[in-house]
Amino acid sequence: MTVNGGQIGAEVPDRTLLVDFLRDVAGLTATNVGCDTSSCGACTVLVDGQSVKSCTQLAAQADGREVVTVEGLASGPGEMHPMQRAFHAGHALQCGFCTPGMVMAAVSLLAENPSPTEAEVRTALEGNLCRCTGYHNIVRAVLAAARDGAAAAPGEAAAPGEAAADLATSERRPG
Numbered sequence: 174m175t176v177n178g179g180q181i182g183a184e185v186p187d188r189t190l191l192v193d194f195l196r197d198v199a200g201l202t203a204t205n206v207g208c209d210t211s212s213c214g215a216c217t218v219l220v221d222g223q224s225v226k227s228c229t230q231l232a233a234q235a236d237g238r239e240v241v242t243v244e245g246l247a248s249g250p251g252e253m254h255p256m257q258r259a260f261h262a263g264h265a266l267q268c269g270f271c272t273p274g275m276v277m278a279a280v281s282l283l284a285e286n287p288s289p290t291e292a293e294v295r296t297a298l299e300g301n302l303c304r305c306t307g308y309h310n311i312v313r314a315v316l317a318a319a320r321d322g323a324a325a326a327p328g329e330a331a332a333p334g335e336a337a338a339d340l341a342t343s344e345r346r347p348g
């Protein structure tokens with residue numbers, strides 16, 4: 174399969190989950206395993222551009238496909254994708270465990286709907302659980318990223334990010 178733009182191939186047992194392949198074979202450990210039962214969304218990645226809970230797919234199902242993890246979002250080392258920048262600026266994380274999956278689900282949403290309403294953001298993130306933030310800052314960050322044009326494809330250069338910058342200077346709501 175292609176992972177974050179590079180080819181990776183390996184023989185693994187039939188029952189190997191995609192999330193385990195990414196973490197244990199590809200060495201990409203930012204994708205987390207929270208529940209292992211398709212409930213929490215911490216393992217969300219993109220497969221052929223669609224957000225997928227990678228604990229619900231076999232690695233073999235991604236054979237020949239293009240997978241993007243949160244490590245592959247930014248355009249280069251030291252850079253942040255506009256969605257990552259909005260989460261950072263908007264204090265949209267606390268422990269950070271849910272964040273890789275939350276960011277990938279949000280990127281997938283904006284790829285399909287570049288200007289979502291708040292209600293559409295909340296609906297799109299229903300499958301991603303966060304035990305820390307209370308969700309408000311996450312939703313605000315996704316809306317700011319949308320205003321900044323974060324629908325850019327993974328690996329593309331970041332947009333100026335004015336809305337995310339505004340988040341950083343505005344009053345932050347408690348969770």
Ligand code: FES
Pocket residue numbers: 205206207208209210211212213214215216217226227228229
């Ligand atoms: S670990 Fe995949 S949904 Fe929770």
Ligand code: FES
Pocket residue numbers: 265266267268269270271272302303304305306
């Ligand atoms: S920031 Fe801790 S689970 Fe979301």
